[in-house]
Amino acid sequence: xxxxxxxxxLLWPAQAGAAGRHVKPDESDAVSDSTCTFANPCSMxxxxxxxxxxxxxxxxxxxxxxxPQPVNSGTAGNNRIDYKGTVADSSQVIIAAxxxxxxxxxxxxxxxxxxxxxxxxxxxxxxxxWRCQISGxxxxxxxxxxxxxxxxxxxxxxxxxxxxxxxxxVNDPTNYPxxxxxxACVFNWGPNVSQYSPMAVYGAANWVIKNCRFNLxxxxxxxASNPAGRWFAQTTGFKLSDNYWDVEAVGPGSGWEAxxxxxxxxxxxxxxxxxxxxGQARLVFYPATSGSFNGSVRNNRYDQCVILNLxxxxxxxxxxxxxxxxxxxxxxxxxxxxxxxxNRLHAGFGAGGLTNLDHNTFVGRSDLQLNGYPRGVVxxxxxxxxxxxxxxxxxxxxxLVYDLAVPATGTGSTDRRAVLWNNGAGNAFPLGDSLxxxxxxxALGSFQTRQGDRSIAWVDTxxxxxxxxxxxxxxxxxxxxxxxxxxxxxxxxVGSVPFYGGVVSKHLAGPAFTDSVVSDGWFDAHPxxxxxxxxxxxxxxxxxxxxxxxxxxRPGPISDLTASNPGANSVVLSWTGVGDDxxxxxxxxxxxxxxxxxxxxxxxxxATLFAQVAPTGxxxxxxxxxxxxxxxxxxxxxxxxxxxxxxxxxxxxxxxxTTTTSGGPPGGxxxxxxx
Numbered sequence: 001x002x003x004x005x006x007x008x009x010l011l012w013p014a015q016a017g018a019a020g021r022h023v024k025p026d027e028s029d030a031v032s033d034s035t036c037t038f039a040n041p042c043s044m045x046x047x048x049x050x051x052x053x054x055x056x057x058x059x060x061x062x063x064x065x066x067x068p069q070p071v072n073s074g075t076a077g078n079n080r081i082d083y084k085g086t087v088a089d090s091s092q093v094i095i096a097a098x099x100x101x102x103x104x105x106x107x108x109x110x111x112x113x114x115x116x117x118x119x120x121x122x123x124x125x126x127x128x129x130w131r132c133q134i135s136g137x138x139x140x141x142x143x144x145x146x147x148x149x150x151x152x153x154x155x156x157x158x159x160x161x162x163x164x165x166x167x168x169x170v171n172d173p174t175n176y177p178x179x180x181x182x183x184a185c186v187f188n189w190g191p192n193v194s195q196y197s198p199m200a201v202y203g204a205a206n207w208v209i210k211n212c213r214f215n216l217x218x219x220x221x222x223x224a225s226n227p228a229g230r231w232f233a234q235t236t237g238f239k240l241s242d243n244y245w246d247v248e249a250v251g252p253g254s255g256w257e258a259x260x261x262x263x264x265x266x267x268x269x270x271x272x273x274x275x276x277x278x279g280q281a282r283l284v285f286y287p288a289t290s291g292s293f294n295g296s297v298r299n300n301r302y303d304q305c306v307i308l309n310l311x312x313x314x315x316x317x318x319x320x321x322x323x324x325x326x327x328x329x330x331x332x333x334x335x336x337x338x339x340x341x342x343n344r345l346h347a348g349f350g351a352g353g354l355t356n357l358d359h360n361t362f363v364g365r366s367d368l369q370l371n372g373y374p375r376g377v378v379x380x381x382x383x384x385x386x387x388x389x390x391x392x393x394x395x396x397x398x399x400l401v402y403d404l405a406v407p408a409t410g411t412g413s414t415d416r417r418a419v420l421w422n423n424g425a426g427n428a429f430p431l432g433d434s435l436x437x438x439x440x441x442x443a444l445g446s447f448q449t450r451q452g453d454r455s456i457a458w459v460d461t462x463x464x465x466x467x468x469x470x471x472x473x474x475x476x477x478x479x480x481x482x483x484x485x486x487x488x489x490x491x492x493x494v495g496s497v498p499f500y501g502g503v504v505s506k507h508l509a510g511p512a513f514t515d516s517v518v519s520d521g522w523f524d525a526h527p528x529x530x531x532x533x534x535x536x537x538x539x540x541x542x543x544x545x546x547x548x549x550x551x552x553x554r555p556g557p558i559s560d561l562t563a564s565n566p567g568a569n570s571v572v573l574s575w576t577g578v579g580d581d582x583x584x585x586x587x588x589x590x591x592x593x594x595x596x597x598x599x600x601x602x603x604x605x606x607a608t609l610f611a612q613v614a615p616t617g618x619x620x621x622x623x624x625x626x627x628x629x630x631x632x633x634x635x636x637x638x639x640x641x642x643x644x645x646x647x648x649x650x651x652x653x654x655x656x657x658t659t660t661t662s663g664g665p666p667g668g669x670x671x672x673x674x675x
Contacts, residue, residue, distance in 0.1 A: 021042070021055055073106065132150075186616050247283055249282075263297070274305070307331070309333070332361070340379070363377075366418065374420055402513075456487075558576070578650060591609070
């Protein structure tokens with residue numbers, strides 16, 4: 001017994017003399033066994049019964065069949081109740097029982113929840129999880145001031161099935177889960193999720209989601225109603241920043257909303273987020289409102305974000321209405337569709353609101369028709385609103401619109417446009433303060449020989465189909481876009497024939513993007529510093545998303561890679577994680593390669609690629625991976641590079657080597673040293 005206590009004192013040196021409760025998985029639940037001291041640990045059930053404010057419950061390694069839920073709540077200040085697992089490795093403490101967080105001011109640290117966490121209950125405010133792992137489900141049932149910090153699904157798994165928040169069925173702001181935070185979390189949703197929206201947040205307010213990575217593999221019932229990846233509905237005041245969202249459709253389907261903002265999504269600010277959509281079925285970023293909520297998606301701001309859709313769908317498609325949303329300094333890329341669509345613009349009830357699109361880069365294809373929409377890179381519809389609502393106003397300024405269409409010749413029904421405006425109100429296209437389009441750049445390198453192609457076209461019926469064939473060419477119509485509508489007089493173009501008839505004279509050098517083609521599922525459309533200068537606005541700034549400069553800081557190098565626990569066909573690699581910018585932030589992935597020779601920069605590309613592994617946390621997080629598929633009794637060398645969200649690689653890690661076994665149990669490895 002003394003030897004056991006010595007070992008435990010080494011594991012928890014600071015706790016040995018602490019006033020706390022000590023829990024082991026094999027202790028009895030009998031009331032007589034409830035001392036919960038360092039010398040006489042108790043069961044989880046007894047610790048739950050006896051924990052008081054300011055107590056720390058030290059949870060020893062093992063598997064627990066009782067959920068850590070105290071009978072009492074903690075209190076504010078330094079009087080929280082803390083459940084604390086193993087600092088070095090949260091996977092050593094396994095909570096195998098599901099449960100809900102129903103007490104306030106309780107913290108959980110360094111443990112793995114292996115069964116669904118069914119609720120942060122309305123009665124449970126100020127609950128926090130720190131450096132924990134979660135599988136199954138997470139449900140916020142109305143709790144306020146809760147925080148998930150460095151919480152992740154187990155490394156290498158897609159075990160999260162659901163993340164849900166609601167207002168306990170009461171659509172009342174006083175019942176919203178308020179002021180909750182997700183920071184530096186990594187959540188991987190499995191392909192067979194348990195509901196049609198893996199991340200569904202309803203009726204929440206003032207959440208902060210930052211520095212997180214979300215990987216969603218969607219394999220949903222194609223007949224489900226409005227299946228979506230990230231679904232926000234009736235939320236207000238959300239702040240999202242520096243997150244990476246990767247949504248992949250791994251099963252067939254007619255089309256899903258990867259990012260769905262449905263009804264009364266207000267005052268959300270999304271900054272520097274990266275949103276990637278890819279896979280077998282069509283996905284889309286889809287702000288939308290239903291009939292009883294017209295005009296209710298409003299006052300949201302997107303700034304310095306990157307949206308990349310590789311599924312053949314639009315980058316962003318507003319359905320039904322938008323009201324006073326702001327898009328600034330974003331890069332939106334859809335290599336197989338229009339980049340940006342507003343299907344209806346109106347202001348809702350009250351004063352006419354302003355929707356602003358300024359200094360964005362839109363990259364799409366104007367030669368592919370999508371879901372009945374006409375051809376174009378950007379499609380903007382100002383259809384009059386329902387009865388009783390006001391027409392919205394729109395600003396489209398300082399934007400770069402870039403066409404990826406395949407060059408073609410001839411005329412006919414496949415005319416293409418960079419931007420197509422739809423008024424839908426007869427000939428009275430809104431003038432004056434209702435509409436402003438200027439200082440834009442239309443980079444249409446393929447628009448050179450097709451007679452009907454235009455940088456700007458417009459229609460004045462409720463249908464998209466009747467394009468004003470004379471516009472904006474004054475040689476065939478007196479109603480030119482810039483002369484009669486007073487729009488785009490200071491805009492410029494790239495390409496030989498931007499407007500049939502050549503009315504606008506500002507001819508610019510073409511932009512040079514970070515990428516020139518889609519490669520490895522990525523296209524970075526930030527103009528490089530070497531790009532030809534684009535059209536200058538009235539203040540002398542270049543068009544496009546120059547507000548987000550090229551990312552010149554690559555991830556820091558990995559210097560402590562080790563190879564251990566070799567088996568006949570596998571080796572465990574361990575290292576300390578790095579950040580997107582040196583040691584700060586979250587990398588996009590770690591690329592692991594191996595060889596039977598020491599790996600250097602010179603032979604890195606010829607070494608065997610094992611995998612690109614998503615990080616489990618930000619810089620400083622302990623990372624690991626099991627490399628499989630190796631040959632027995634063979635010496636291998638391993639190395640890693642980290643890649644950020646614009647594919648900047650880190651320097652090569654140190655090389656770690658070991659020798660696989662002959663087929664018996666894992667041993668201590670072979671002679672190679674780490675270099």
